[in-house]
Amino acid sequence: xxxxxxxxxxxxxxxxxxxxxxxxxTLVFGVLDILNMAHAAVFTLGGLVALWLIQTAGMSIWLAFxxxxxxxxxxxxxxxxxxxxPLRQRQDTYFSGLISSIAMSIIFESAALGxxxxxxxxxPQGTVPIHIWQFAGITVxxxxxxxxxxxxxxxxxxxxxLKRSRIGKAIRAVAENDRAARLLGIHVxxxxxxxxxxxxxxxxxxxxxxxxxxxxxxxxxGRSIELKxxxxxxxxxxxxxxxxxxxxxxxxxxxxxxxxxxxxxNLRDAVAFTVLFAIxxxxxxxxxxxxxxxxx
Amino acid sequence: xxxxxxxxxxxxITTLLLSFVFGMFGTPxxxxxxxxKIGFVLSMTGAxxxxxxxxxxxxxxxxDEINAAAGKDGVKIVALFEDDASTPQQGINVxxxxxxxxxxxxxxGPTLSNTAQVTDRIAQQEGVPVLAVSNxxxxxxDIGDYIFRDSLTEAVVIPNTIKIAKExxxxxxxxxxxxxxxxxxxxxxxxxxxxxxxxxxEILSEQTFAKGxxxxxxxxxxxxxxxxxxxIVSALAEEASGIVSQARQLGIPKTIPIIGGNGFNSxxxxxxxxxxxxxxxxxxxxxxxxxxxxxxxFVADFTAKYNGPPDQFAAQAYAGVYIAYxxxxxxxxxxxxxxxxxxMAQIKIFDTVLGKFSxxxxxxxxxxxxxxxxxxxxxxxxxE
Numbered sequence: 201x202x203x204x205x206x207x208x209x210x211x212x213x214x215x216x217x218x219x220x221x222x223x224x225x226t227l228v229f230g231v232l233d234i235l236n237m238a239h240a241a242v243f244t245l246g247g248l249v250a251l252w253l254i255q256t257a258g259m260s261i262w263l264a265f266x267x268x269x270x271x272x273x274x275x276x277x278x279x280x281x282x283x284x285x286p287l288r289q290r291q292d293t294y295f296s297g298l299i300s301s302i303a304m305s306i307i308f309e310s311a312a313l314g315x316x317x318x319x320x321x322x323x324p325q326g327t328v329p330i331h332i333w334q335f336a337g338i339t340v341x342x343x344x345x346x347x348x349x350x351x352x353x354x355x356x357x358x359x360x361x362l363k364r365s366r367i368g369k370a371i372r373a374v375a376e377n378d379r380a381a382r383l384l385g386i387h388v389x390x391x392x393x394x395x396x397x398x399x400x401x402x403x404x405x406x407x408x409x410x411x412x413x414x415x416x417x418x419x420x421x422g423r424s425i426e427l428k429x430x431x432x433x434x435x436x437x438x439x440x441x442x443x444x445x446x447x448x449x450x451x452x453x454x455x456x457x458x459x460x461x462x463x464x465x466n467l468r469d470a471v472a473f474t475v476l477f478a479i480x481x482x483x484x485x486x487x488x489x490x491x492x493x494x495x496x
Numbered sequence: 497x498x499x500x501x502x503x504x505x506x507x508x509i510t511t512l513l514l515s516f517v518f519g520m521f522g523t524p525x526x527x528x529x530x531x532x533k534i535g536f537v538l539s540m541t542g543a544x545x546x547x548x549x550x551x552x553x554x555x556x557x558x559x560d561e562i563n564a565a566a567g568k569d570g571v572k573i574v575a576l577f578e579d580d581a582s583t584p585q586q587g588i589n590v591x592x593x594x595x596x597x598x599x600x601x602x603x604x605g606p607t608l609s610n611t612a613q614v615t616d617r618i619a620q621q622e623g624v625p626v627l628a629v630s631n632x633x634x635x636x637x638d639i640g641d642y643i644f645r646d647s648l649t650e651a652v653v654i655p656n657t658i659k660i661a662k663e664x665x666x667x668x669x670x671x672x673x674x675x676x677x678x679x680x681x682x683x684x685x686x687x688x689x690x691x692x693x694x695x696x697x698e699i700l701s702e703q704t705f706a707k708g709x710x711x712x713x714x715x716x717x718x719x720x721x722x723x724x725x726x727x728i729v730s731a732l733a734e735e736a737s738g739i740v741s742q743a744r745q746l747g748i749p750k751t752i753p754i755i756g757g758n759g760f761n762s763x764x765x766x767x768x769x770x771x772x773x774x775x776x777x778x779x780x781x782x783x784x785x786x787x788x789x790x791x792x793x794f795v796a797d798f799t800a801k802y803n804g805p806p807d808q809f810a811a812q813a814y815a816g817v818y819i820a821y822x823x824x825x826x827x828x829x830x831x832x833x834x835x836x837x838x839x840m841a842q843i844k845i846f847d848t849v850l851g852k853f854s855x856x857x858x859x860x861x862x863x864x865x866x867x868x869x870x871x872x873x874x875x876x877x878x879x880e
Contacts, residue, residue, distance in 0.1 A: 206720075210714055210717060318541045319545060320734045343745075415738060416738055424708060455714075460717065464704040465714075
């Protein structure tokens with residue numbers, strides 16, 4: 201029993217990182233109806249920049265984390281202005297935006313490769329002091345608890361921000377109907393830019409937490425989460441933030457339980473994507489998606 | 497569809513970049529009768545880059561020493577280095593280039609067994625001798641009579657490790673975790689399984705992972721539930737450090753030792769696993785603390801030259817160059833591939849940093865293995 205509980209907890213931790221990554225992904229999709237394929241590259245760079253700040257600039261994680269998150273947000277602005285803004289008035293803006301964001305992701309990944317080389321690196325020992333707690337046969341580290349708390353905190357902040365703040369309301373208005381929003385006097389281009397900023401900041405935060413949790417950062421780490429992030433937002437319902445969170449947790453749990461039951465990780469992605477396939481067949485709008493109705 | 501376009505595009509860009517960057521390492525030269533042209537196929541990028549970089553250092557040091565000692569009249573080594581990118585595909589390209597375009601006399605490499613199993617067939621077909629300096633998969637030299645290796649196989653090192661662990665720690669039941677999609681880690685698993693069977697040690701649970709995995713907590717949680725005396729891990733250094741640190745984070749106590757395969761023999765494992773690496777037991781082909789004068793000189797020179805101590809892979813690459821050079825000298829003509837092969841097969845009790853080195857009848861390495869343990873962030877001989 202404690203074994204099963206431990207596996208559920210393992211799934212919860214990795215799932216919360218997936219959720220945080222997917223929230224940023226789905227936010228841009230909800231507003232623009234465009235997938236930002238460079239999101240995974242921002243995830244990678246967020247983690248690597250945090251490492252650089254700690255290792256080379258000698259900062260503590262408490263300072264490096266917000267700075268790297270801010271940097272990731274700025275990368276989001278860069279993606280928006282280079283890959284999306286110039287194409288926005290075109291007829292085929294959806295498809296060309298997708299392609300140009302793929303280009304951005306290749307550029308970012310190559311930059312990471314050039315700056316940080318192909319090695320797998322880790323945060324220095326003791327970046328975050330780790331305590332190990334055991335009760336009833338279940339082991340939890342303080343780092344894991346901190347990761348879940350940070351992820352949950354960021355998600356709550358985001359939800360409240362979208363619900364209550366002026367910019368948040370404007371983001372929802374643009375998501376609903378950008379033309380109507382523009383007629384109402386909302387500065388749509390600025391709102392889109394701030395959406396990219398928030399989305400990428402969350403993606404970068406997910407990258408740092410991922411790197412801390414697994415003790416491994418490399419320029420290709422985004423690849424492992426890229427498809428999963430897509431699957432998570434499809435699972436949860438495209439554009440739905442609570443859906444992305446639930447989807448992330450469900451995906452993390454399905455991965456961990458598959459490995460635990462089968463004793464091999466070869467089936468892990470197969471099961472996760474089979475579940476995704478079934479959801480697409482049975483409930484094409486995802487768990488919390490409601491067709492055209494927006495939820496952000 | 498999109499994904500496909502993308503990965504092929506990344507592929508093209510990477511290939512261009514790699515050919516540009518690593519093209520510069522090769523020093524094209526014309527092999528006269530006084531020069532032996534050796535092609536080094538090592539992993540400078542990809543999963544095995546941690547091994548490749550130290551191999552290159554070891555090989556370059558040996559080449560410099562040999563060429564300096566050869567003087568004006570001796571046979572000199574012309575070394576060509578290329579990156580196999582840790583993949584069989586790139587390994588094939590490099591082998592073809594070295595054999596057909598550069599006309600090398602013999603090849604050293606590639607870094608990974610997975611790559612070697614494919615590339616060495618090409619060399620065998622073309623009649624070019626290959627000296628493997630890090631491949632440990634079982635039966636590699638069965639490919640043909642042109643394939644040699646100076647790296648002890650897991651089949652020699654692992655039974656020795658298991659035997660000593662049983663004697664000193666009284667291990668009687670273990671859990672096994674290994675990568676099942678790679679020839680090297682799978683080969684390590686096969687060797688462990690056989691050695692455990694021979695030593696009558698019970699296997700409580702077998703778990704696997706795939707290359708590139710980062711989360712090992714589900715497998716380790718299952719293993720923890722079985723209460724083994726020790727955990728056997730066959731993994732490359734990158735995954736090994738993740739496995740070891742996650743095991744300790746899951747509360748598997750240090751009284752349950754982790755016994756690793758050849759992939760653990762890397763300073764990068766120790767660096768990435770840090771504190772969690774303490775107590776890990778690994779069988780090895782080379783002991784850096786050995787008192788032999790050759791080893792002591794090698795360790796001192798290497799440390800001075802590269803600002804860090806050599807590991808087993810550097811030592812095997814270093815020894816490999818000397819073994820290859822010995823074969824070239826004995827063959828009499830440094831560009832006759834057949835003569836070099838025949839001379840290499842004759843090498844017996846040759847003094848190297850690995851100890852007294854011989855090739856077995858099937859061209860595998862033959863010298864004494866050791867067992868080491870991580871203590872205070874360093875490998876020390878286990879049980880001393």
